[in-house]
Amino acid sequence: MSALLQVRGLSRHYGRRIGCEDVSFELHPGELLCIVGESGSGKSTLLNTVAAQLAPSAGSVRYRQRDGEWLELGQLSEADRRRLAREEWGFVTQNPRDGLRLNVSAGANVAERLMALGVRHYGQLRSIARGWLERVEIDPARIDDAPTGFSGGMQQRLQIARTLVTQPRLVFMDEPTAGLDVSVQARILDLLRRLVNELGLAAVMVTHDLAVARLLAARTMVMQHGRVVETGLTDQILDDPQHPYTQLLVSSVLTT
């Protein structure tokens, strides 16, 4: 099967400091890849660079569109980049307040991407929004409530609904469960796993939590100081870490 995303020798520097350095990987349709590492290891920089939100200092990212054509992201115009982000991709931020539009209702948040794609039928938008709220386990009766009145976990689920409503092929997630308490985390992870399977989406997820990687991802990349130090099947990496840093990471997980 042909890949969806091809990353080759990708680097991003901030002046003389390294954000990420010489990262290469491929992502296949329906695959969920986890990037793990400690704070400051370059995970988010890598994610943002791959998602074309930051310009790479070196290297290339190629994406295969719905019609099978390969796009070189570095050469895309702003218009094409936005079209891609709107029609084929989704981005879930760590802080739902960054990804949501807080001054409009939950329903409008879910429907916004559909309206951007040109859906102009209010009743239709409404029923799709209601359906998605249900799917992410938010009471559809709260469709007209402002997201500011939602709990952190609900806001994050709303952001997931808002992102997935257009059925993207590729979703980028930046620590979607960080900052939530453990039981809420578990629900969101469960939800994500179900939706990823149902919709067959490919996803790149950044996390510092190895348990998240274990639960969701088939493949995991471990980063340290901006470089990928180890990559492979998640179970293999977590059960038999080769690199000293990975070993340290795995052994630091608290067990109860």
Add this chain to the structure above:
Amino acid sequence: MTPSYNFAFLDEDTKRMLRRALLKAVAIPGYQVPFGSREMPLPYGWGTGGIQVTAALLGPDDVLKVIDQGADDTTNAVNIRRFFARVAGVATTERTVEASLIQTRHRIPETPLREDQILVFQVPEPEPLRTLEPREAETRTLHALGDYGLMHVKLYEDIAQYGHIATSYDYPVLVDGRFLTSPSPIPKFDNPKLDRSPALMLFGAGREKRLYAIPPYTRVESLAFDDHPFEIQQWEHRCELCGSGESYLDEVVVDDRGGRMFVCSDTDYCGRRRTEAQA
């Protein structure tokens, strides 16, 4: 006319700058053209943008009409009219049909406009997306890419909260199928008058330093949803002075016991109908 001022207050270089910006605005219908807005002898919000546009257009033979909320006799209208009579010595009128240049705040006259007339709007906020997107760089990008889904978020919110599109003034329009444009705070009642109007419509925002234009006979479409189409205001009343059932009505409180009456907001239109009825 006060001789110590240049004709129509502004110096000739400023007028040339304004005319260049206006030409560009007419060439790209609905596009907001930046211009070097000058300090005017009245505060921002009183129509400094409209006044600068008017000053750049006025010639000695022009006949100027100024309206505020449809009325010729309100403070804003009276002052602007007197200002130009003093600094340009042009003829002024309250009759829509006699005017060659009409500066307006919040209304389009009820009397249909002609090809030889220009309507100048005073605009407080030229950017229709501003309440939804505070970043100027971002709204410019959205305009450049024609990416206007965001505007429907506002209309969606209206329906979700009020059951219908509750936006009743400054109702967003798409000009010539391309640029999303604020029609200035005119009631949506006047939006259909923008569409394919024979008169040239110019918009000036002094504080925001932007000009834009709707050239004659340009298609102007009010945004809406398929199942919630664009509708204009309707009244159960007729004007109590002239009996018109087609004009935009103001509700006026007439005493302190809850008495009120509905009258035309366009004073010239209402007055003319009354004189015709008497004759």
